[in-house]
Amino acid sequence: MEERVKTALERAMERAEGLGKITSDELKRLEFLPLGNGIAARYLKEEELSLEAELAKTKGTGNRKWVVLGIQETLLSNIALPRDAASKHASKKAMEGITLIKENKRGVKATLSKIETLFGYYEQARLELLRELKKDFETRLAEAQRAMQYQIGGAAKVNAETQQQFQEEMRRAMGQLDMQYEKSLQEHKKELARLP
Helix, strand or coil: CCCCCCCHHHHHHHHHHHHCCCCHHHHHHHHHHHHHHHHHHHHHHCCCCCHHHHHHCCCCCCCHHHHHHHHHHHHHHCCCCCCCHHHHHHHHHHHHHHHHHCCCHHHHHHHHHHHHHHHHHHHHHHHHHHHHHHHHHHHHHHHHHHHHHHHHCCCCCCCHHHCHHHHHHHHHHHHHHHHHHHHHHHHHHHHHHHCC
16 A cells, blocks of 8 residues: 655645634735745845835735735844944844834834944943953963963964954853843844834
8 A cells, every 4th residue: 555645735734724724814924924024035135125115015905914024024033233244234224124114113213223222332342341351361361471481481472362262252251242232132123023
């Protein structure tokens, strides 16, 4: 007897039947949320893409809310702590997109202002942490270099930032800093998601 292998769709349909009937709203969500995700992804990559024009295509279809939700989902996931120039650019573009798709412009601007302030504090904290780590490590390194010079009689200059131990300490400290700021950022993103 030959057993037929079920497709992923057949297995999903069986699971869905086991859960009960899927509402038309749930079907629309499953269909149009990914469309919104794709529009947002293109918006983030393509400078010329207009979110307003893309959303205008959904006007009066009854699917707009799901498309907007998909766009929002992708844009919010691209708002990240400014660790480098690329993440800064992606966050800025995502925040501009959030402003375009939300109705409560005042609320959005207020929340985005909080995020920008958080980013400013984060960047200051990163620079200060790096400065402190470097100073501390250079002090320890200088002591070790003096001891080496005394023993071998030669001068040896070593750059702190190239040392593996410094890199490890910096990664650990930056990770702790990121966790502190990430928690606040997630709260602000939830606030943005709740705004109409």
